[in-house]
Each structure stands twice: as C-alpha cells, then as structure tokens.
Amino acid sequence: MREPVSRLYSDIINERSTSGRGSLDVLNSRPKFEARNVNFWYHSKQALFDISVVIPERSVLALIGPSGCGKSTFLRMLNRMNDLIDGTHHQGQIRLDGRDIYGAEVNMVDLRRRVGMVFQKSNPFPKSIYENVVYGPRVSGEKDPSKLDYVVEKCLKQAALWDEVKDRLHSSAMDLSGGQQQRLCIARSLATDPEVLLMDEPASALDPKSTNKIEDLIFELKSQYTIVIVTHNMQQAARVSDSTAFFFEGKMIEFGSTNMIFTRPHQKQTEDYITGRFG
Numbered sequence: 261m262r263e264p265v266s267r268l269y270s271d272i273i274n275e276r277s278t279s280g281r282g283s284l285d286v287l288n289s290r291p292k293f294e295a296r297n298v299n300f301w302y303h304s305k306q307a308l309f310d311i312s313v314v315i316p317e318r319s320v321l322a323l324i325g326p327s328g329c330g331k332s333t334f335l336r337m338l339n340r341m342n343d344l345i346d347g348t349h350h351q352g353q354i355r356l357d358g359r360d361i362y363g364a365e366v367n368m369v370d371l372r373r374r375v376g377m378v379f380q381k382s383n384p385f386p387k388s389i390y391e392n393v394v395y396g397p398r399v400s401g402e403k404d405p406s407k408l409d410y411v412v413e414k415c416l417k418q419a420a421l422w423d424e425v426k427d428r429l430h431s432s433a434m435d436l437s438g439g440q441q442q443r444l445c446i447a448r449s450l451a452t453d454p455e456v457l458l459m460d461e462p463a464s465a466l467d468p469k470s471t472n473k474i475e476d477l478i479f480e481l482k483s484q485y486t487i488v489i490v491t492h493n494m495q496q497a498a499r500v501s502d503s504t505a506f507f508f509e510g511k512m513i514e515f516g517s518t519n520m521i522f523t524r525p526h527q528k529q530t531e532d533y534i535t536g537r538f539g
C-alpha cells in the first residue's frame with residue numbers, strides 16, 4: 261500500500277511552515293508573467309496545448325511532470341529561447357509585467373537580460389571566476405573596474421559562493437566543483453540584474469550537499485526575483501516552490517499552491533504522478 265498523498269509530503273510542508281519558509285499566498289500576489297492560451301509547435305509536432313498560467317512576482321513556480329511533457333519547452337518560452345530553434349512557432353500570449361514578450365517591439369537583448377536562465381548542466385566559460393561573473397556587464401559596455409569589482413562581490417555573495425572563492429577570483433572557473441560551478445552560473449545570471457530566473461533542473465547533476473545549497477539559495481533569491489524551476493525531484497518541488505504546475509503530454513493538468521498540489525491535488529493524474537504511480 262502506498263502512503264496517501266496527504267501524508268507523503270506533510271513532513272516537508274510542516275517543516276517549511278515551522279521554519280518560516282512556508283509558501284507565499286500566490287493567489288493574492290502580483291503577476292509577473294501571464295501565459296494565455298499558449299500553443300507551441302516544433303515543426304508540425306505540437307508540444308504545448310492551451311497553457312494558461314499566472315506566475316506571481318517574487319515567488320518560486322515549480323514545473324513538474326514526466327519526461328517529454330513540455331516543461332523545458334514552456335520554460336524556454338518565457339525568455340524566447342525557443343526562437344533559436346528552427347521550425348518552431350506558437351500561438352497565444354505571454355505577458356511580462358503586462359506586456360506581450362512576443363510583441364514586435366520587444367528588444368531581445370533586454371528581454372534576456374530581464375529573464376536570466378540557469379541550465380541543468382553548469383556551463384561556466386573557460387575563463388576565470390571573475391571573468392565569468394562580469395561577462396554580461398562587459399558585453400553591455402561596463403568598463404569601470406571598481407563597478408565590475410562591486411558586481412563580482414555582490415553576485416558571488418548572492419549566489420553563496422563568495423567565501424569559497426574570494427581568494428582565487430582570477431583562477432579558472434573550470435577548477436571549481438560541480439556545485440560551485442552551478443552557483444557561479446547563478447552569479448553570472450545575477451550580474452545582468454535580471455528580474456526573473458529560469459532554472460532547468462539546476463540541481464539534478466549535484467550531490468545532496470550542493471543540492472541543499474542551491475535550494476537554500478533559491479529561497480534567499482526569491483525575496484528579489486521571480487523564479488521558475490523545472491524539477492524531477494518531487495521533494496525539491498515541495499521544499500522550494502510556492503506554486504506548482506503539473507504538466508502531462510504538453511497540457512497543464514493542474515496549477516495551484518504547492519501546499520495544495522502536494523497535500524490535496526484536485527486531479528487524479530497529479531496525485532498519481534506525485535505519489536510515484538507513474539512517470
């Protein structure tokens with residue numbers, strides 16, 4: 261017999277509320293992103309079907325669902341990364357602060373600055389730790405050494421990496437551990453002063469200790485940023501997110517507060533997935 265869903269994640273949900281990390285009241289928060297009736301195709305293959313969801317500002321949304329259900333595709337729609345893939349098209353609207361990001365007047369450089377992305381596999385540039393962090397500001401034309409130093413310290417502190425690397429900022433980023441490299445990539449994303457961070461399975465390649473650090477970091481960062489995270493780890497979704505969207509075969513089956521999804525989901529498919537009955 262499997263545990264009922266109400267009990268399976270209750271320890272995590274209770275622990276969150278007693279440690280002051282309970283989920284935000286997402287239904288009463290200001291929207292950062294609003295997706296309206298979004299459909300998406302890779303050539304003739306439809307990958308997303310009629311997705312509508314509101315992502316509250318300064319909160320964490322977890323996208324969950326079995327492999328191939330469209331989580332990463334939807335994530336990449338939020339900063340138009342799918343535009344880089346040939347043969348894709350979409351219908352519907354995605355609004356950021358009320359403005360359609362697919363509108364003709366949108367400046368892509370500005371959009372990708374506002375909506376940063378962290379990938380599953382950390383991808384530091386083969387440069388020093390310092391140069392990785394200042395990459396974005398340098399591309400935007402920042403040359404003032406004291407401003408660049410300030411950005412490096414601030415972003416590495418935000419990414420909880422400063423203490424570990426402050427004495428070797430000019431050594432290669434490639435010598436860092438996997439977990440440190442992932443936090444460096446987060447620091448690099450923060451250096452462009454984004455408003456939203458998209459994270460595609462940011463901890464899936466990390467050991468439990470590094471995973472904990474990333475989860476703590478996500479909690480710290482959400483006081484300033486809106487975060488959308490794709491994860492296959494249900495405990496992680498229950499621990500870090502405020503709202504959760506369950507995808508299946510390109511459709512969003514259920515969206516709601518993380519408390520609700522992980523203790524009393526309305527849809528049987530959601531319950532089956534989070535209790536491990538399929539996927």
Ligand SMILES: Nc1ncnc2c1ncn2[C@@H]1O[C@H](COP(=O)(O)OP(=O)(O)OP(=O)(O)O)[C@@H](O)[C@H]1O
Binds near residue numbers: 302325328332334345
């Ligand atoms: N570049 C691409 N070209 C063609 N089809 C793609 C491309 N990327 C994804 N797809 C297809 O779109 C569907 C959704 O894929 P997506 O990667 O968004 O799923 P996912 O839920 O993120 O999966 P996973 O959990 O395995 O990362 C799948 O059928 C996938 O094969």
